[in-house]
Amino acid sequence: xQQLNQSPQSMFxxxxxxxxxxxxxxxxxxxxxxYKQDPGEGPVLLIALYKAGELTSNGRLTAQFGITRxxxxxxxxxxxxxxVGIYFCAVPGKTGSARQLTFGSGTQLTVLP
Amino acid sequence: KAGVTQTPRYLIKxxxxxxTLSCSPISGHRSVSWYQQTPGQGLQFLFExxxxxxxxxxxxxxxxxxxxxxxxxxxxxxSTLELGDSALYLCASSTGGGETEAFFGQGTRLTVV
Numbered sequence: 001x002q003q004l005n006q007s008p009q010s011m012f013x014x015x016x017x018x019x020x021x022x023x024x025x026x027x028x029x030x031x032x033x034x035y036k037q038d039p040g041e042g043p044v045l046l047i048a049l050y051k052a053g054e055l056t057s058n059g060r061l062t063a064q065f066g067i068t069r070x071x072x073x074x075x076x077x078x079x080x081x082x083x084v085g086i087y088f089c090a091v092p093g094k095t096g097s098a099r100q101l102t103f104g105s106g107t108q109l110t111v112l113p
Numbered sequence: 114k115a116g117v118t119q120t121p122r123y124l125i126k127x128x129x130x131x132x133t134l135s136c137s138p139i140s141g142h143r144s145v146s147w148y149q150q151t152p153g154q155g156l157q158f159l160f161e162x163x164x165x166x167x168x169x170x171x172x173x174x175x176x177x178x179x180x181x182x183x184x185x186x187x188x189x190x191x192s193t194l195e196l197g198d199s200a201l202y203l204c205a206s207s208t209g210g211g212e213t214e215a216f217f218g219q220g221t222r223l224t225v226v
Contacts, residue, residue, distance in 0.1 A: 033213065
């Protein structure tokens with residue numbers, strides 16, 4: 001089945017630093033999604049990517065859809081304490097829609113003051 | 114507009130018992146997907162319901178089942194609970210079409226002792 005390799009598994013950074021994380025797969029996808037999960041909450045969609053090579057921003061967050069369609073990257077600039085949480089990449093499953101998502105293993109982000 | 118509501122938020126059950134979790138989707142959404150989140154396996158798709166019918170199913174044993182009512186509310190049931198069923202159970206709602214955004218509830222934290 002589909003498998004997404006997400007790295008790094010965890011990150012400890014100083015407030016104000018930039019963060020990068022990525023997901024790779026051996027399969028090709030037409031959509032890449034990035035979610036954030038705060039402690040005690042469900043995942044919330046941050047950015048959706050629909051086209052190979054696409055670069056999309058949402059505030060301090062920027063995500064890229066890899067040109068090979070097998071990977072995606074998420075960058076967070078000038079991190080702040082509320083960036084703490086788990087970040088997941090995800091792709092639609094066999095339905096091709098959000099009804100069935102496959103998630104990466106997550107990147108646990110800790111921002112130190 | 115109310116979000117996705119899951120009840121209860123926390124549950125403690127004993128091995129061998131059964132449990133029922135509830136999910137009320139966003140008003141107007143007809144698709145409800147269920148996911149299991151554990152530290153070891155991450156977020157895994159259980160099944161999806163649309164118009165009271167199970168439309169997609171993940172790779173979980175038959176002890177995991179669900180149903181959907183005419184008002185789109187969904188329940189999932191786990192019978193003969195095992196210690197390994199301890200997890201955060203999340204539901205996600207979407208319109209049920211080809212869109213790629215799903216909205217997650219806060220989840221139900223199930224602990225099996």
